[in-house]
Amino acid sequence: MSELSTAASVRFASHLLDARKVTFSRAVLPLTTDEHVVSVRRMVRERALAIKLSLVDQTKLVTAASELARNTIKYGGGGEVHIRELDDGLSRAVQLMFADDGPGIADVELALTDGYTTGGGLGLGLSGARRLVDEFDIDTRPGEGTVVSIVKWKR
Numbered sequence: 001m002s003e004l005s006t007a008a009s010v011r012f013a014s015h016l017l018d019a020r021k022v023t024f025s026r027a028v029l030p031l032t033t034d035e036h037v038v039s040v041r042r043m044v045r046e047r048a049l050a051i052k053l054s055l056v057d058q059t060k061l062v063t064a065a066s067e068l069a070r071n072t073i074k075y076g077g078g079g080e081v082h083i084r085e086l087d088d089g090l091s092r093a094v095q096l097m098f099a100d101d102g103p104g105i106a107d108v109e110l111a112l113t114d115g116y117t118t119g120g121g122l123g124l125g126l127s128g129a130r131r132l133v134d135e136f137d138i139d140t141r142p143g144e145g146t147v148v149s150i151v152k153w154k155r
């Protein structure tokens with residue numbers, strides 16, 4: 001998977017690269033600044049449109065992407081997002097993987113609790129993002145980093 005990433009965390013989370021599904025395109029965008037969040041929002045909207053997600057689903061995916069991108073920057077110390085299109089033969093999806101080499105999340109269940117924050121936020125980013133997508137996975141290791149993968153299918 002070395003061509004996918006410089007972030008070490010993507011290597012340990014390589015099982016999130018779902019082999020059942022066909023990759024149609026991939027892109028990797030950096031995530032360190034607010035401008036990067038804007039670029040990610042734009043590209044995610046573009047890919048969602050390309051697979052003809054409904055306007056509501058496009059917005060859900062872009063919203064989830066924004067929250068995860070901000071977490072990557074704020075808590076992960078920066079990282080990158082991998083954007084892929086999936087096809088299982090019946091439908092298409094956009095998959096986003098947010099990867100950082102930051103401190104990791106000690107208690108994932110706690111972090112996914114509505115209102116839990118260590119940074120003075122609302123504590124609704126992770127839990128909200130999970131509700132907005134079809135698939136949601138977190139792979140995190142203390143001291144090594146975090147990868148959050150989300151998938152939104154066309155229905």
Ligand SMILES: Nc1ncnc2c1ncn2[C@@H]1O[C@H](COP(=O)(O)OP(=O)(O)OP(=O)(O)O)[C@@H](O)[C@H]1O
Nearest residue numbers: 071075076104111117118119121122123124125126
């Ligand atoms: N990539 C990450 N690396 C390390 N810790 C993280 C990461 N993403 C989230 N966390 C931890 O999970 C907590 C919950 O994240 P969540 O996005 O739900 O809330 P928040 O960012 O604190 O507030 P909000 O997103 O509502 O403004 C964070 O406060 C932080 O402790």
Ligand SMILES: [Mg+2]
Nearest residue numbers: 067071125126
């Ligand atoms: Mg957040």
